[in-house]
Amino acid sequence: MIRKIIHIDEQLCNGCGACADACHEGAIGMVNGKARLLRDDYCDGLGDCLPVCPTGAISFVEREAAAYDEAAVMASKAKAAEGDTLPCGCPGTQSRAIKHMELSMSETLKMPDEQPSRLSQWPVQIKLAPINAPYFNGARLLVAADCTAYAYGAFHERFIKGRITLVGCPKLDSVDYSEKLTEIIRQNDIKDVTVVRMEVPCCGGIENAVKAALQNSGKFIPWQVVTISTDGRILD
Secondary structure, rough: OEEEEEOOOOOOOOOOOHHHOOOOOOOEEOOEEEEEEEEHOOOOOOOOOOOOOOOOOEEEEOOOOOOOOHHHHHHHHHHHHOOOOHHHHHHOHHEEEEEOOOHHHHHHHHOOOOEEEEEOEEOOOOOOOOOOOHHHEEEEEEEEEHHHHHHHHOHHHHHHHOOOEEEEEEHHOOOHHHHHHHHHHHOOOOOEEEEEEEOOOOOOOHHHOOOOOHHHHHHOOOOEEEEOOOOOOOOO
């Protein structure tokens, strides 16, 4: 059938991935560093991807294309939520829970400087995280600017331990996280939310995204904001 569908100009695409994140149907993926329409039948033709593209690489065309298949899209989303590889095809985006083995006393003595990881799930990037995953049920959610883990030395013990962790950089990612965070909070049983940001002004974007997500979710959930200084101190 002839219908309206998106077209991606690979010459203009800078590989930022914003369109793939904005595409709720999973029609767009990153292939060799460029955005690509993976399946015609996943594209609903509404163009949520257009306004987020910073280079104008995406446009509408009318051409022969398979009809939009909502059932196939929903099945793909369900499969991704179960922990299978997401539509972009990258194994690194596979959603999974992580369990760490406790070290014995002898093992601890052999590695006195080793600090155990407290990360309990993968992926951690907001852009890659699924909206639904079993580990979100009953979770205490940590949403952190990615620089915070480098600035604050005890980040794993102080913040990651006991929480599900999502990280991002509102300045470098150039996307609004609030929509995805809204759905994560709305569709899962989140107990509380901790935001960890740097003291720099641009980090306010991640705090504002969480605030908007909490408001838009329609839920009343306890939340707090912790600010880290550039020299690694907790300011509040």
